Amino acid sequence: VNVLIAEDDAMTRLMLQRAVEHHGHACLVAQDGLEAWQLFQAHTVDVIISDWLMPLVDGIELCRCVRKQMDRASSYTYFIFLTVLEDKEHMRAAMREGADDYLTKPLDPTDLWTRLRVAARVMSLYRQVAAQKAELERSNAELAQFASVVSHDLQSPLSSIRGFSQLLQEYYAEHLDARATKCITGITDGAKRMQALIEGVLAYAQVGAQTPPPEPIDCAVVVERALANLHATIEERGALVTHGDLPTVVADATQLSQVFQNLIGNAIKYCRATPRVAISATREGAEWLFWVRDNGIGMDAADAERIFDIFQRAPSAAEYPGTGIGLAICKKTIERHGGRIWAESCLGQGTTFKFTLPAR
């Protein structure tokens, strides 16, 4: 490991340096906190061993600066304080300020070596975590990029298919018999479904990407917005959508509105009778529990879990149009807000979708 020593006493510094080098570790030495800070910024430093009292910048200040810098850079520096044995309060204060360990004067080299072994262990764990995090971020970004590129690239040939089938129908209307017209309609419908799928995948990939920071929002307003978007469907089906008192939560208003829109939209779509949808919320400990209950076709309890996976639909929904993406978007959104979502249902008995959001 690379060690940086900050110690104003020449003798102690020399001893520390020799003890560190003795085990083959690289060693930088500074006579005060300021010099140490400059060395820290110019070199890769795994471990800092710092005295408490030093001219210019003392150990505690050095520790604060190092920790602040660390929050920005993705590296870890193991900070060991050096203090006289009886200064217990110094040790406590140092650990509070972010030091990892301490050594007492008079210094015992064996203690130092033990500390360096611990530091090496922590560093190795930290490097593993950092490497995995970087890999995860990279593959997530790649996936989102992939979804968005694929979706965009699929749009244009799809437009060609739709456009040319439309032209076919227009130019050759009088030459086509009923069978040919049916085929062309089949092509157009398929293209429309595919368009919906692509838009859904795109929306799914974009959940959580570059969103504004969540702020307190009134769920009643959010639900009203969803209802306004569903206005045409509600009118067409004569649906009755009601809601009780709804709380204020910290969330992204657009995304949460999308969740309500998907859930209410589903409730209306998967229904043979006149749709009745009831929305309510109750406080459960540190969370708000939301309900969206319908009188729709319901599903087997076994399917209730699966339907939140992308492209998965309940068999009972097969006769209705749909992409199998809406609930996946709901799940991703709710989980990104620190909540859970699930469905309770019986075939033919309606469904209740429930989700939680952290209360402030």
Next chain:
Amino acid sequence: VDARALAALRDLQGAGRPDLLAEVIAVYLRDTPARLAALHEAVARTDAEALRRAAHSLKGSSSQIGAVQVARLCADLEGQAGSTDLRGIAETLRRLDEAFDRVRTHLQALAGGGNES
């Protein structure tokens, strides 16, 4: 001088640093007179903060080399700094000078012996 502290140094020395003990002693003997002078000066100026700092740092290096009595007297000074007991401070300082003289003689002999062996 406490032999245990020096034993730790010898451990390091035994591991392929034949000159370490002598080196450390040389640095201590080189730096300490200036520290003592700083203590005297701080007392003369009745600068409690400077006294506390100088005493603290001399305490650290002295305990490291095993100069137990010097370290203890430094701790006393740290405690006395800021008090109005000027005579007490002067007395501690005088005993500190004497203690260091004894340590110096001892360490010089030790460093000399170390070099010969």
